[in-house]
Amino acid sequence: xxxxxxxxxxxxxxxxxxxxxxxxxxxxxxxxxxxxxxxxxxxxxxxxxxxxxxxxxxxxxxxxxxxxxxxxxxxxxxxxxxxxxxxxxxxxxxxxxxxxxxxxxxxxxxxxxxxxxxxxxxxxxxxxxxxxxxxxxxxxxxxxxxxxxxxxxxxxxxxxxxxxxxxxxxxxxxxxxxxxxxxxxxxxxxxxxxxxxxxxxxxxxxxxxxxxxxxxxxxxxxxxxxxxxxxxxxxxxxxxxxxxxxxxxxxxxxxxxxxxxxxxxxxxxxxxxxxxxxxxxxxxxxxxxxxxxxxxxxxxxxxxxxxxx
Amino acid sequence: xxxxxxxxxxxxxxxxxxxxxxxxxxxxxxxxxxxxxxxxxxxxxxxxxxxxxxxxxxxxxxxxxxxxxxxxxxxxxxxxxxxxxxxxxxxxxxxxxxxxxxxxxxxxxxxxxxxxxxxxxxxxxxxxxxxxxxxxxxxxxxxxxxxxxxxxxxxxxxxxxxxxxxxxxxxxxxxxxxxxxxxxxxxxxxxxxxxxxxxxxxxxxxxxxxxxxxxxxxxxxxxxxxxxxxxxxxxxx
Numbered sequence: 026x027x028x029x030x031x032x033x034x035x036x037x038x039x040x041x042x043x044x045x046x047x048x049x050x051x052x053x054x055x056x057x058x059x060x061x062x063x064x065x066x067x068x069x070x071x072x073x074x075x076x077x078x079x080x081x082x083x084x085x086x087x088x089x090x091x092x093x094x095x096x097x098x099x100x101x102x103x104x105x106x107x108x109x110x111x112x113x114x115x116x117x118x119x120x121x122x123x124x125x126x127x128x129x130x131x132x133x134x135x136x137x138x139x140x141x142x143x144x145x146x147x148x149x150x151x152x153x154x155x156x157x158x159x160x161x162x163x164x165x166x167x168x169x170x171x172x173x174x175x176x177x178x179x180x181x182x183x184x185x186x187x188x189x190x191x192x193x194x195x196x197x198x199x200x201x202x203x204x205x206x207x208x209x210x211x212x213x214x215x216x217x218x219x220x221x222x223x224x225x226x227x228x229x230x231x232x233x234x235x236x237x238x239x240x241x242x243x244x245x246x247x248x249x250x251x252x253x254x255x256x257x258x259x260x261x262x263x264x265x266x267x268x269x270x271x272x273x274x275x276x277x278x279x280x281x282x283x284x285x286x287x288x289x290x291x292x293x294x295x296x297x298x299x300x301x302x303x304x305x306x307x308x309x310x311x312x313x314x315x316x317x318x319x320x321x322x323x324x325x326x327x328x329x330x331x332x333x334x
Numbered sequence: 335x336x337x338x339x340x341x342x343x344x345x346x347x348x349x350x351x352x353x354x355x356x357x358x359x360x361x362x363x364x365x366x367x368x369x370x371x372x373x374x375x376x377x378x379x380x381x382x383x384x385x386x387x388x389x390x391x392x393x394x395x396x397x398x399x400x401x402x403x404x405x406x407x408x409x410x411x412x413x414x415x416x417x418x419x420x421x422x423x424x425x426x427x428x429x430x431x432x433x434x435x436x437x438x439x440x441x442x443x444x445x446x447x448x449x450x451x452x453x454x455x456x457x458x459x460x461x462x463x464x465x466x467x468x469x470x471x472x473x474x475x476x477x478x479x480x481x482x483x484x485x486x487x488x489x490x491x492x493x494x495x496x497x498x499x500x501x502x503x504x505x506x507x508x509x510x511x512x513x514x515x516x517x518x519x520x521x522x523x524x525x526x527x528x529x530x531x532x533x534x535x536x537x538x539x540x541x542x543x544x545x546x547x548x549x550x551x552x553x554x555x556x557x558x559x560x561x562x563x564x565x566x567x568x569x570x571x
Contacts (some may be wrong), residue, residue, distance in 0.1 A: 061525035071472070110536055130343045139441070197435075197439070200428070200432055200435060200436060201436075201439065203425070203427065203428060203432075204425045204428060204436050207426060207428070208423055208425060209425055210423070211419060211420075211424075212386060212388070212410065212425075212436070213387075213407045213408050214385060214407070214408075214410070214416065214417055214419065215411060215436045215437060215439045215440075215484070215488070216408050216409075216411040216412055216439045216440035216488070217408055217436075218406070218408045273496070
């Protein structure tokens with residue numbers, strides 16, 4: 026029983042992170058039908074910038090409590106990621122706005138590789154440990170262990186998702202984003218500057234990605250230049266599982282994928298009689314991806330409301 | 335007095351095809367002008383050019399005495415030029431009310447916007463009942479009302495209507511034209527592109543006839559309705 030609960034908690038934590046990243050994929054897809062494969066690298070750079078920033082502060086002898094150091098790191102990483110997301114769209118995708126869909130897709134993969142290599146030049150090819158600045162108190166939760174960090178990850182994710190929903194459903198910018206996603210030409214007729222809306226989409230998605238990157242690094246105590254690839258693929262899977270282009274779907278898909286992966290890896294050893302261990306956990310994301318693409322390509326929440334009568 | 339809209343020798347080409355081959359057209363403040371013609375005559379292209387969706391290849395468009403050539407596509411609505419596009423172009427996954435709010439996107443006067451939404455609802459009581467319904471779930475006629483109401487929300491100086499009767503049942507078409515007359519009676523200047531030439535000319539003050547990219551006739555709507563050639567070619571009589 027407590028293994029089940031433990032894996033459920035772990036899955037929820039990882040799932041909230043997937044959900045935050047999946048939102049970035051799904052928002053961009055919703056508005057311009059592009060899979061921004063460079064999004065995983067934004068996540069990685071968010072983590073790297075935060076680690077560097079915290080180490081610099083510690084090196085300079087700044088004596089702040091751990092969470093405040095982390096906050097300082099985040100406040101550095103978020104603008105860097107926003108600027109990076111904005112620049113990628115401006116430089117790599119905007120010139121291809123009217124091109125066949127394959128061209129921006131290949132470009133996205135190219136941008137992803139460029140960012141990976143650039144990160145390797147800056148931060149090296151080795152794992153970067155996450156500074157030991159956070160309290161490691163473990164709470165007992167009905168026989169399962171949960172740390173302060175895990176609680177913070179889940180709460181912060183929920184707050185950010187709530188904020189995003191509010192932005193999209195209740196503000197003028199959000200309305201313009203939804204209108205642009207449905208019909209960019211008519212949104213333009215109504216006075217919406219589509220370029221601004223697309224830039225904002227990248228900026229918002231990138232800031233969520235940066236926060237998620239820091240969560241990943243803190244949760245696994247490390248970061249490296251290639252981490253964006255796998256986490257990006259998984260978050261993309263989560264977005265597809267929920268129904269790509271659907272904001273609620275990204276959240277549901279992220280949480281579900283985290284839980285499936287966590288429970289699956291927890292029991293994989295027992296199920297296969299020890300033949301496959303929990304280090305095969307990455308299998309689950311891709312089994313899910315293939316399953317969704319075969320049986321329900323539109324995703325769980327991907328049903329479309331009639332647009333024309 | 336200068337006309338509100340003054341088109342001089344407008345030419346439009348898409349990838350080598352000359353859709354509009356040098357037309358002159360003008361609209362005075364308060365007029366309802368119909369642009370009629372067969373499929374592919376260049377009517378819709380003309381409207382799209384007026385709101386910057388298509389760039390002209392030559393000629394000049396003066397709106398309120400000023401050239402529009404340098405405006406970005408999203409600047410037109412702020413100048414008072416708004417198009418109700420062919421096929422309605424509503425935002426299907428936004429509610430009726432959100433669609434109307436999109437029409438007022440360039441305005442910032444919250445109280446006035448709320449008043450104008452009420453005004454649209456008084457014009458279209460059907461929409462009031464459905465204000466929080468997704469616009470994509472409405473019938474074609476109701477969607478056309480959303481599209482017209484949305485355009486009204488920008489307080490246009492010139493309202494451009496592209497085939498408002500398209501795909502609608504005859505009884506709904508009558509209803510839509512009733513609304514067009516009501517809007518005209520409020521003093522809104524309109525340019526109406528229609529394949530239903532008879533209804534358009536019965537509604538309009540003046541009309542232009544367009545044939546393969548050229549204006550071939552321009553006259554009062556009453557004279558065009560009485561014109562034998564027009565009757566044979568467009569009115570099915």
